[in-house]
Amino acid sequence: MASNINRQVGGGFDHAQTKVFFGRANLIYALIAAPVLGLFAWLSAQGILLEHPGSDIWQHAAALLALIENPxxxxNPFIVSDAGSRHFQPLWVAWAAVARVAGLDVWQVLALAGYAAMALFGIGVYVFARALHPAPWAPLVLFLCLMLGWALPLQHTGFHSPLTLYYAAAYPATYMIGLSFILWALVLRSLVRPVFVIPLCALAVFMFTTHQVGAVIGFIGAGSFALCWPHGPIAVRMRVVSALVLAVCLSTLWPYFNAVEIVLRPGNTTWEGGPAFYSPVYLTAALIPSIFGxxxxxxxxxxALLLMAGVFLCIYLVGLTGFQLxxxxxxxxxxxxxxxLAFYFLTGMGSDRRRPVVIGLIAAANLATLAVVANLLDITAPATMPGEVTFYEAAGVxxxxxxxxxxxAAFLTSAWPVVATGQKVLSVPWPEPMIVDLAAR
Structure with missing residues (x-):
């Protein structure tokens, strides 16, 4: 992997020329990624109050509101109870502090959080691509594969597709994607310079305390790189793995809740719902063209990527037994x-001129598909149009x-806009591990 960069980019550059080439590649990445991610953040900020009643944004708003009022x-943001909330995590505590200092309301701070998340995503892609592959175009190629590698647009929290980022920019799950890229970059750098182990551990603590599922995904990737990356002595690899274990232990010191206990206590075990993750249409949308990766x-x-994919696939297949998560x-x-897919395009790009053409064809095809399908399904339309009474306004009235x-008493997902106004309800429809009697409620 650390082989001659000149060969990767088509050869023949001295050090000064290579530096200029990298500079141009970085500039082009910034000129493409910044407006795209900025647009997602702007769309998210504009559409927050227009979301449907089953959106995650309401529970996040309720938690932020509670933290702003009394950090x-x-x-508890949902019910009248002494029980805490898993939503009182470091990310929302930090943004609540920003709101109190700057005098912002919950919706303004959520809009800002969306811009910060998109900036973090762009930075994460850049530093990870730089650590993963020596080619100057690595960040741009990876970004294009992540944005355009979809046959059909999928919109669900936790995906990194354009239609997910634009409506879930500020979500903790979205933050976890950008932070996972940074974590993986730190692991790769730590295998060369152990000094990066300390920030790696600190980042891992923040991730696991903020969003346990997203952090586990990031940790699986970090562990895969620590074990399978071809460079790095055994002692350093074990140091990286130990840092991840230590991070989980340190997360138990968070004053609002114990993250390990939350993982071991799922909450409402009778809850059912969510998209059809195993349906042929959903799998087609998710795996075409990504399967060619x-x-x-x-x-x-x-x-390391192969190990990572294998672990994720095995856990995904466990869901066929009924384990919804x-x-x-x-x-x-x-x-x-x-x-x-990005790795394939980057490896040998300089010697195989057809690969950039393939990237362009995939990009053009998926942009066209994205536009056509989004228009046919009206998938980008908000739940309430501007000028209409929103679910949030209706809940307030x-x-x-x-x-x-x-x-x-709020039935099913009507509970979410209600709690976002600051009102308490008898029960909420989704799992909340710290509400022990949720199923009875």
Whole structure:
């Protein structure tokens, strides 16, 4: 992998020319990634209050509202109870502090969080691509594969598709994607310079305390690189793995909850719902053309990616037994396959001029498909159009004369816009591990 960069880019450059070439590649990456990700953040900020009642944004808004009102002892954002909340995690605690200092309301701070998440995503792609592959175009090729490697647009929290990023820019799950890229880059750098182990451990603590599922996905990738990357002594590899284990242990010190206990206590075990992760249409949308990324997983440097994909696939298949959470591991599996696709294009790009042409054809085909399918399914349309009464406004009017500490009965997902107004409900429809009597409620 550390072979001559000149060969990767088509040869013949001295050091100064190579530096200029890298500079141009970085500039082009910034000129493409910044407006694209900025557009996603802007769309997310514009559409937050227009979301449907089953959107995750309402529960995040309710948690932020509770933290803004009382960061030292926030009340449960959903029910009248002394129970804490898994949403009182470091990311929202930090953004609540920003809101209090700057005098922002919950919707303004969520808009800012979306811009920060998209910036983190772009930075994460860049530093990971730079650590993974020596080619100057590595960040740009990886970014294009991640954005355009979809036969059909998928819109679900945890994916990194354009239609997911534009509506879920500020979500903790989206933050975890960018942070996972940075974590993987730190692992690769740590195998060369152990000094990076300390920031690696600190980042891992933040990730696991903030979003356990997203962090586990990131840790699986980090462990795969630590074990299978062809460079690095055994002692350094074990140091990286130990840093991840230590991070999980340190996460138990978070004052609002114990992240390990949350993982071991699922909450409402009778909950059912979510998309059909195992349906032929869903699999087609997820795996075409990403499945062709297997072509990039044959080199010794890509064995870590192959291990990562294998672990994600095994966990995903466990979902066929009825373990619903396992279906979400289709998302990181697609991501790794798209990284493999980028790896294939980058390896030998200088010697095979057809590969840039293939990238262009895939990009053009998927842009066209994205536009056509999104238009036919009206998938980019908000739940309520501008000028109409939103679900949030309706919930506010409905509960205006009821004290916030007086719980109301809200059926199924109508509970979410209600709690976003600050009103408490009798129960919420999705698992909340710290509400032990959720199923009874």
């Amino acid at each position: 030292d002892a926030p009340a 297997l072509a990039g997983l044959r080199a010794p440097e890509s064995r 396992a279906g979400r591991f289709l998302m990181p599996l697609v991501l790794v396959l798209q990284v493999g 409905l509960t205006a004369d009821i004290a916030d500490d007086q719980p109301v």
